[in-house]
Amino acid sequence: MHTVTDTDLAQRAARGDPEAFGALVERWAPAVRRVARAALGDPDEADDAAQDAFLSAWTNVGSYDPTRPFGPWILRIAANRALDRGRKRKVRAAESLSDERGESIAGTVAGPDRETERSMLRERLDVALAQLPPRQRVAVTMFDAEGYSHGEIAEVLGVPEGTVRSDVFHARRALRGALAMYRGGE
């Protein structure tokens, strides 16, 4: 548990304290990077988006409302940055890449040792995630991996709560299907 709260650090950062902001980066980088990666897929591009998000947060930390939790605030910036990048990049390369990966997995699904199994599981999850729309990836990651509520995710993504519920439902169904298929092949 942190002794200094996010709100304290954010308020110090708003007064121009780079060390306080650095402490926030230290705390929130893992979640921000996961959400960016969920949105974009590519780890390097995700890190660029995550860095953009943090620098934008540094510039705008004065607009952060200290009566509200810091997590959704920074994740909203990160999700928007990452989804914007994804929109600009468009689906062009993503779809062809996911097709190639799908073919490669289909050919190598029955591996002998545990490491191979883990690696195949990762690849299958990769393919399943790549086939989901970016917003669904972010929604399911924030719900199941980061532990945010539907309402909080709706605020982060700027969509109605019902849309988030639907996104999480569809994403879960696809991901569980992919993982179940893998288990069936064990």
Added chain:
Amino acid sequence: MIGNAFDHERDAELGARLREHLEAPGHAAFVARVRAGVARDLAESPFEVLSSWLRPGLAAAAIIAVAAGWWLTTGVTQQVAASTTPVEVFASSGGSELMLATSVEER
């Protein structure tokens, strides 16, 4: 356990797999990269402020210079005109003796 897609509860197993899958290596390097970006932003900020003032500052200086030039030019011209015009008028109309007489009478 991976369960029903309609669940409103968090799916711990799916969540753990997603976290593991999306986890990015190089946390320290990433944090250092962001900190360097913040430091760069702080270093650049004063120059950005100065450069943002440069254009309006130059415009204001130009306006002041033009206004000062106009004021000096018209002010001097008016002073010269005020001091020379009656003398010229009187001189050209042959009234210099009259002017002299008037000024003597006033004394």
